[in-house]
Amino acid sequence: MFKGVLLGFMAFAAYALSDAFVKSLRGSLPAYEAVFFGAALGLTALPFIKGNGDRWHEVLFAQRRGLYLVRAVASAVGSIAAVIAFTALPMAEAFALIFLLPIFVTILSVLVLKEHVGWRRWSAVVAGFIGVLVVLRPGFRVLGIGHLAAIICGLAGAISMIALRLSGPHEKRVTLYGAGMVGSMLFTGVLMLADFRWPTLAQIGLLLGYGLLAALASVLLMLATQKAPANHVAPTQYSQMLWAVVLGYVLFDDRLDWPMAVGIAIILGAGLFTFVREDKVTRWWKRMRMV
Template sequence: MTPGARWQAVPAALRGALWMFVAAMAFAAMSALIRRASEELHPFQIGFFRCLFGTLLMAPYVLRSGLSRVRTQRFGLHALRAMGTIASILTYFLALSLMPIATAAALSFTAPLFATMGAGLVLGEKVGPRRWAAVIVGLTGTWIVIRPGVEAVSLPALLVLVSSCFVALEILVTKKLSATEPPQTVVLYMGLLSTPALLVPALLEWTEPSWAAIGWAVGVATAGTIGHLAVVRSFRLADATAVMPIEFSKLIFVAIFGFAFFDQVPDVWTWIGGAVIFGAGLYTAHRESVRRGQARGRADPPPPSPGPEARTDQPRSRTGATPSI
């Protein structure tokens, strides 16, 4: 049996979990690489290089599907999503250069909670009391991490929360786009619109990059691209609520990288608060999955499923999402 055949013989749910594990490791590596690159480059430059090199890396994957797949009638929504991407990159990358990367990772888990709030308050979606309770619990976890009153609320922590709000915007817009747009289209427009826009703040803080710094920036883009593709594959193979718990391992990997390369040791409050925030986000995803299942049950019965890997045009939907950063 060939390696490919052995891999296909592994249950789809387990393969999905392994891909999410790869994604968590890749995004943790990206955080560490951003921190390392920020020692030589301004975070705005790193953000520009991340989008530039990431777009170049994704181009073959996108164009392989054919140019007809990237035509769109929803340019306005793509532009809105790109705005969220730009803002989330600028704020999160700046925060990573100023604070322990594990603390930033813990606070970044708030994005699905802000997405739930936005869905209910802005889009008018029905958000039940259980999901609102989960949001409150998650925000309590945020309080545990930053501990206002015990320590001064730092600017970097606020930057991460602002970044999470913009990631929530990306999540909500992506949910709208996913009804008509394949992921290749979403990824391509994100890169084409975000890269030139990010060049403007990068030029304001531009320093001549060394080849080593460019190498770190390419590493950031590569890790982010691998993470993105791994998430897509994970959700093609398994339900979001089945693989999302593995995403918490990102905090573990970030803590390892922070200790190994930057002598950063996250305190116990970061672990407790991060677990509370992540657990709340996981519960909101579960309730969203239940709601979708109930909605499908009221609709006409669907045809028999061709299998978890039959659809290759777009990933399964989710209430939470890994930031495009």
């Protein structure tokens, strides 16, 4: 159990470092081009994620094709939005808005899965959106494309999670992982046709850090869920906020004022409470083969 949780913390530290690499590009490449190379490098994790009974063609072919397509598109949209958000916003602020994901999952669980949501989880949803208002302070500060992109990223992640819940019991690990990588590559590859820019040597180095660290994080996360129940590993994702504050301050001179810090705390608290309540009510992790 301890090793699994520790691997979870290591996985999300690698994810945070991956985000720092892509933020270091500072918009010098189109977001969709960064995502294309990141997804291509993400395929390096496949040999480690592939189970003994998995077949290579299952990266592309799923039992539930519609849900595979939903996850592929949601992954591509979410990844592009994440790159835009990290480029435009301080890391902690971007993470705070992306961490609306569990709140969106709760709403989609009612709309799509027809799950019952009690007053406690609805209260967390309301609190989460209050936290967003505190962070954004509309009318008191200038809002930009980065804020919208971060929220879209959280929503895309929630859509992908709902599709994963529905398809998880029927698909292999390699299929679940492949949907995100292949979908992102195909979607962004088409966008690149209109305006492709060869990355410089420095940009290649940053792209390597972005893609390979994300691939490493995926492998670590898989190993974590093999050693500990997914419901114990998943909350370690909130450690990304600590990494975001530290990396943002050290590498990018990010600063957080008190209202933003309070709003971030509200969002994180609401998200974590939502996860814990959903954990007790739906037991969804038992129906999945991969986080």
